Amino acid sequence: MNFSPIIQRRFYNFKKNRRGYISAIIFLTLFILSLFAELIANDKPLIVKYQGQYYFPITKDYYETKFGGDFPVYADYRDPLIKQNIEKDGFMLWPLVKFSYDTINFDLQTPTPAPPSKDNLLGTDDQGRDLLARLIYGFRLSVIFGLSLTFFSSLIGIIAGAIQGYFGGKVDILMQRFIEIWGGLPQLFILIIISSIIEPSFMSLLVILLMFSWTSLVGVVRAEFFKTRNMEYVKAARALGLSDFTIIYKHVLPNALTATFSYTPFILSGSIVALASLDFLGLGLSADYPSLGDIIRQGKDNLNAPWLGLSAFITLGSLLSMLVFMGEAIRDAFDPRKNYA
Numbered sequence: 001m002n003f004s005p006i007i008q009r010r011f012y013n014f015k016k017n018r019r020g021y022i023s024a025i026i027f028l029t030l031f032i033l034s035l036f037a038e039l040i041a042n043d044k045p046l047i048v049k050y051q052g053q054y055y056f057p058i059t060k061d062y063y064e065t066k067f068g069g070d071f072p073v074y075a076d077y078r079d080p081l082i083k084q085n086i087e088k089d090g091f092m093l094w095p096l097v098k099f100s101y102d103t104i105n106f107d108l109q110t111p112t113p114a115p116p117s118k119d120n121l122l123g124t125d126d127q128g129r130d131l132l133a134r135l136i137y138g139f140r141l142s143v144i145f146g147l148s149l150t151f152f153s154s155l156i157g158i159i160a161g162a163i164q165g166y167f168g169g170k171v172d173i174l175m176q177r178f179i180e181i182w183g184g185l186p187q188l189f190i191l192i193i194i195s196s197i198i199e200p201s202f203m204s205l206l207v208i209l210l211m212f213s214w215t216s217l218v219g220v221v222r223a224e225f226f227k228t229r230n231m232e233y234v235k236a237a238r239a240l241g242l243s244d245f246t247i248i249y250k251h252v253l254p255n256a257l258t259a260t261f262s263y264t265p266f267i268l269s270g271s272i273v274a275l276a277s278l279d280f281l282g283l284g285l286s287a288d289y290p291s292l293g294d295i296i297r298q299g300k301d302n303l304n305a306p307w308l309g310l311s312a313f314i315t316l317g318s319l320l321s322m323l324v325f326m327g328e329a330i331r332d333a334f335d336p337r338k339n340y341a
Contacts, residue, residue, distance in 0.1 A: 010333040020329020023322040034140035041097035041133035045077055049090040097121075099130035101137035101290035113298070113305040123307040125298050131307065135315050137290035142319070145206065146271035150264060152210050153271075157217035158253075158260060164218065165225020165256075166248055172222075179215050187212050195283045205284060209274055216267055217260055224256035258334050265327030269320045276316060292316050 003011075015021050039046065044057035050067055057077065064075040068085035075082055077092060086092055099105065099120070105128050108114045114124040122131040160179075164172045194208055228234060229252060237247045278284030279293025280300075287294065292312050299309025 013335070014329050014333035017325075017329035017332050020325045020327075020332070023325035024329065027319075027322045027326065030139065031143050034136060034143070037136050037140055038095075038100075040095055041100060041130070041136050042095045043078065043098065043100045043103040045092040045094050047093040048077070048086060049092075050086050051089050097130065097133050097136070099133045101129065101134045102288070103130060103133065104128040105130060113302050113308060115305070116307060122311050123305065125295065125308060126302055126305075131295070131311055134290045134295060135292070135311060138292045138295065139315060139319065141202075141290055142272045142275060142292055142316075145202065145275050146268045148206055149209055149213060149271040149274075150268045152206075153213040154217055154260065154264065154267065156210070156214035158221050158256070160214070161218040161221025162225055162248055162253060162256065165222040166229050166244065166252065168226070168229075179218060182212075183215055185212075191278065191283055199286065200278075200284055202285065202289070205275070205278070209271070213267075213271065213274070216270075217263060220259055220263060221256050224259050225252055228252050228255050262327065262331040262334050265323045265330060269323040269327075272316075272319065272323075 014024075033040065038058055042058055046056070046058055048055040048057060048067075055062055055066070057075070061074045063069070063072050064079070064082055065072055067075055067082050069075065069079075069082055077083065077086075078098075083092075105114075105120060105124060107119070108124065108128055112124055112128045113126045114120060114128070116123045120130050120132070122135070124131055125134065160175065164175050191208060198204055200208075225248075234247060234251055237251055275284060276291070276293035276296065279291040280297045282297070284293060285291050292315060295308060295312035296316070299305070299312055302308055
């Protein structure tokens with residue numbers, strides 16, 4: 001596939017920033033792997049062969065009576081009886097981590113939070129749940145939440161900034177005053193009030209944070225539209241009778257997006273920090289969700305278990321560092337002053 005010289009130059013500049021390029025590769029690899037977290041960390045085997053038949057517990061629940069159990073309940077593959085029956089006449093293929101994010105290890109020899117061991121490589125939290133599994137699922141949750149919030153907030157911010165910058169005048173003044181008032185609202189108090197009314201979930205928390213995060217790109221897009229709306233090619237488009245929507249979408253917006261792309265990784269990192277902060281304060285997702293912020297809170301509450309705080313800090317710190325390095329590389333890629341030299 002042949003790319004235009006501009007795209008080739010941007011990709012070259014992106015690769016030239018080695019720190020950002022390597023961070024992008026590591027981040028994408030970890031994120032893609034986290035999308036298959038159920039195949040990496042699960043309390044159910046990937047494949048079970050019993051009496052000549054194959055079963056796939058990660059896709060379907062089976063009663064323990066299929067494996068020689070006594071009761072018509074879903075099989076617990078860690079149960080000694082079920083495990084013995086299957087291994088006697090078949091085998092089980094387990095994931096790398098034999099726990100899911102909500103699996104409680106009842107075979108611990110020490111009080112929770114338990115230190116790292118052969119079964120729990122990074123230890124457990126204060127409820128006996130495997131820390132490595134919660135980090136894997138928490139990484140995925142944080143990135144998906146951050147990407148969702150970044151996408152929708154950027155979409156609204158670009159639309160608002162485009163309307164302000166293109167039309168200007170009273171439209172710009174009224175919208176700017178509204179954004180100033182809206183940005184001055186006490187966000188934390190509003191979140192506390194809303195959290196006391198409804199139980200926060202992934203979608204409700206996304207909507208709440210979206211209410212305040214969409215203003216991040218308005219100023220950048222507004223400035224770009226102010227700069228380009230009076231250029232010759234825009235005046236020519238107006239003279240040809242093109243509609244305002246067509247001019248905004250086809251002629252002005254592509255130039256404005258060049259600047260906004262450089263801010264996207266930083267907005268993503270801010271979204272992830274916002275979720276972790278709310279979870280740390282107890283205003284975010286419930287304990288049923290695998291949250292990096294919840295692990296940090298547990299580390300604060302259990303200073304005698306340093307593996308909790310250190311694991312969450314290293315995971316969150318590495319994630320945010322990679323996003324910042326990627327943002328710097330993207331900024332270099334879209335910088336018109338950089339060339340092949």
